[in-house]
Amino acid sequence: AQTVTQSQPEMSVQEAETVTLSCTYDTSESDYYLFWYKQPPSRQMILVIRQEAYKQQNATENRFSVNFQKAAKSFSLKISDSQLGDAAMYFCAYRSINYGGATNKLIFGTGTLLAVQP
C-alpha cells in the first residue's frame, strides 16, 4: 500500500522569504500523480500544484514550485516570496494512475501547518 509522510508538523516563514515543505512517499508503482493541497483555516482545501511521475521537469505555478526526486521518492514544495495569505495547512497527496477506472483515491500525508510572520 502507498503511504505519504510529512515530517514537519509546523513551519514558520517570514513574509517575502522562501520556505520548503517536505514530503516523502512510498510506492511500488512506476507511474502516479503527486499533489500539494492548501487548506486555509475554516476554508476548503484547494489544489496548489501537481506533478506526474513520468515527467522529469519539476512543476511550477507562480510562486509555488516542487522538487520532485523520483528515485528518492521525495516531493517537496517551495514557496517563494511568502505572503500572509499563504498561511495554511499544506497536505501532500498521492494518487495512482489507475484504480481500475473507478476512482481517483487520494492518499494524504498528515499535513504541515505553515505560519507566515509579518
Place this chain on the structure above:
Amino acid sequence: DAMVIQNPRYQVTQFGKPVTLSCSQTLNHNVMYWYQQKSSQAPKLLFHYYDKDFNNEADTPDNFQSRRPNTSFCFLDIRSPGLGDAAMYLCATSRRPGTETYNEQFFGPGTRLTVL
C-alpha cells in the same frame, strides 16, 4: 461560481444520536467522495459514489452510510455517533475518470462534527 457546498459547517450531536451531513455540488461531476479528517491527521477516504455506484473503503465502519439521490447531492449518515467520530468531514467531487489527465478533486469547506 461552480462549487462544492457542505451544510452545516458545524454540527453538534449527542452520543448515539443519528446525524446526517449534507454535500451539494454545482460542478455536475460524476464522482463524489466523503473523507474523515481527525485532528492532526490526514484526511481518510470513507467511500465514494461514481454516479449511482457506491464504493465503500474496506476499513470504513458500518456505522457510516451514504446516500446519493441525484447527481448534485450526497449525504453522510452516522447511525450511532461515538466520541471517536468527532472530526471534520470533507466532501469532494471529480469528473468521470479518464475525462482528463489529473481528474482533480474539488473540496467543500467541510463539516466539523462534535459528539457530546
